Amino acid sequence: MKLDFCPSCARIVLRGFGYCPYCGAALRAGPGFEEALREPFERLAGMQADFRGRKIGELLLELETLEAEIDEIVRALSPDDGERSPAPLPR
Ligand SMILES: [Zn+2]
Numbered sequence: 001m002k003l004d005f006c007p008s009c010a011r012i013v014l015r016g017f018g019y020c021p022y023c024g025a026a027l028r029a030g031p032g033f034e035e036a037l038r039e040p041f042e043r044l045a046g047m048q049a050d051f052r053g054r055k056i057g058e059l060l061l062e063l064e065t066l067e068a069e070i071d072e073i074v075r076a077l078s079p080d081d082g083e084r085s086p087a088p089l090p091r
Contacts, residue, residue, distance in 0.1 A: 003033035
């Protein structure tokens, strides 16, 4: 079933109608329902991809902060004061 938008009232009407059954405007063959929706949906998909990318960036930043905090906690809990340099490797 092919659908069109009425250019006057923007309601969805069956393709092939000569006049809009809602507002009575004369209908011309324009972009079909699917063609009219493709571009906005592609734009939406792009926005979702952007959002995911930004979200991953934020999460990585948060992860770095948490790792730093864990390092602090581990240092605070270690028996030494944490000021000493790392233990030399055994020979
Ligand atoms: Zn109409």
